[in-house]
Every structure is written in C-alpha cells, then in structure tokens.
Amino acid sequence: MKSKMSIDTLGEYLKDNGVKPSYQRLKIFEYLVQNKNHPTVDTIHRSLLPHIPTLSKTTVYNTLSLFIEKGITQLITIEENEGRYDAAVASHGHFKCLECSNVYDFEFEIKDSGVSGIEGFKVDEKHLYFKGVCKDCLSRK
Amino acid sequence: MKSKMSIDTLGEYLKDNGVKPSYQRLKIFEYLVQNKNHPTVDTIHRSLLPHIPTLSKTTVYNTLSLFIEKGITQLITIEENEGRYDAAVASHGHFKCLECSNVYDFEFEIKDSGVSGIEGFKVDEKHLYFKGVCKDCLSRK
C-alpha cells in the first residue's frame, strides 16, 4: 500500500477487500496509509476529529476491527495497554526507540534452522519487535 | 531457574536479587517458576487465592512490578490487553497456539544479515512471538 494514493483509489481498494467505503472508513484508512507511525486508537481519533467533528471513538474501534477482519490492517502489540495499528501488508518487524518512542519498520528473514523448540508446529504469523536506541538518538549524543 | 526448587532455595534466590522474600512474594515466584504457561495477573491471583485467602490483586501487581524491576521476571506481550509474566532468563521466543491457546517457548537466533532497515541502531531487546497451531493440535486432526 503506497502512501501516495487518491481517495478514489483507496475507495476501490476498500471495496476490493469487502469494505464499504463510508466517509469515516475512507478517512481512517487514509490516515493509516499516510501515517506509518503505528498510531493508537486515540491518536487516530484525535487526528481526525478536526476534520470529522462528529467522529466517535466507537467508530474508530469498529472500523479498525473491520479492517483487521478483512485483512487490510494489522494490530501490533509492543507494550501492553496500547494497541497500535498498521495498514499491513508484508510481514515486517517493529523497532521501538526507548528514547524518542518512535516505532520503525524493518525487514527480516528467519531461517527454520535459527529456531528450535517448535519443530513440527504450523507457524502462521511471525511477529518481531526490537527495542533499543535509533540511529538519530545515538548520533545526538 | 529450575522448576524443581525448594521454597528455601527460592527464598535465597530472591534475596540474592534484592527482593525480601515475604510469604506472598515467595508464593508468587514459586508459581511463576512452576507454571511456565505465561500466566496473567488474574491467573496467578486465582490460583493462589485458595492457599492465601487474603491475597489481593494489588499485591500481585506490586510483586510482579518488583520482580521485573529486579530483573527476575519478564513481561511478555502477545495480545493487547493481556500482560503475561515469565520467570525469565535467557531471551527466547513465544509461540501461541491459536487452537489451544497454550504458549510455548522456543529458542532463536537472528543473524544481523537477516535484518534490514535498522542498520546502525542499537538493539537492546529482541522479542519474537509466533502464532499458529502446535504439534498436539495438528495431530489431533
């Protein structure tokens, strides 16, 4: 999912995935696609409220659940007590900087030979999150 | 941390890590060591209540925070809204079976060459959780 995408194209994308593109849904999905900073429900709601003054958090919750159900959004869990959402596609890892709190994406590859203890298990999802200090915060010292 | 360990030994272990071994703390730590099923606060509380009828959830929360602060327990986050605790030591991954909900530990090794996008970052913690179907549930079909 590219960041630059017209509302019309987003609407088509939603339809293709079985989501009727209401105004709220379009705006929420547009936000997810344009803001790859893994927002929380609250962040999304606060950001959209100026544009959609009647938007309720319930609708944000409903909409995100729907997106997840349709497979176009992913819920990532780094800390407890803060769900974060991601207009998901390919599997990728998340790096949280302990200084600036930013969450960065990264690509990973894990070979079967690098894992032991769950031989014979069927693995459907691989989630990785790392924590540490990002390059920017390191260079600021 | 071995599963078979006398209360006395556990007490020594707590002391060695700067935790005064009160009865509640001993029992909570003993539970963690003996039940490697990554319990939630509620699970721990429910399990110990028959033995310690006055035990409050606040104490379970306080105690686990203390354990984490002292580095003898680890908080793992697989789903949002359910903290799970682990008498932690070496870094290991967690596999959650989507059928039986059990959480299994596994060992992993990730080579730097298998990761791209966070070059130059300082990585302090690597968390992995996989989801899928465990061997037992697979063979039951």
Next chain:
DNA sequence: GTATCTGCAAAACATTTGCAATTCT
C-alpha cells in the same frame, strides 16, 4: 423502506494510586 453505519452512554476489564491496617524485626 430496509439494511447498514454511526455514535452516545453505560458496562466491562485491566492497571494504578492513595492510604490505612498489618506484619516483621
């Protein structure tokens, strides 16, 4: 006009905090 979608208000949970009672030495 009937289905669906939205959003308010209340409920349900998990976690934290303030403080008083209890325990330990």
Next chain:
DNA sequence: AGAATTGCAAATGTTTTGCAGATAC
C-alpha cells in the same frame, strides 16, 4: 517503635456492548 509490606477502595484508561438515530442504496 519504625520501616516495609499488604490490601481495600477509588481512580484511570482502554475496549466492548446495547441501542437509538442517521445515512445510504
């Protein structure tokens, strides 16, 4: 007694649920 620990009750914060009103086709 003095310090640390425990636990009740209330506060906080997030997510879910029930339902009535609004919107869309």
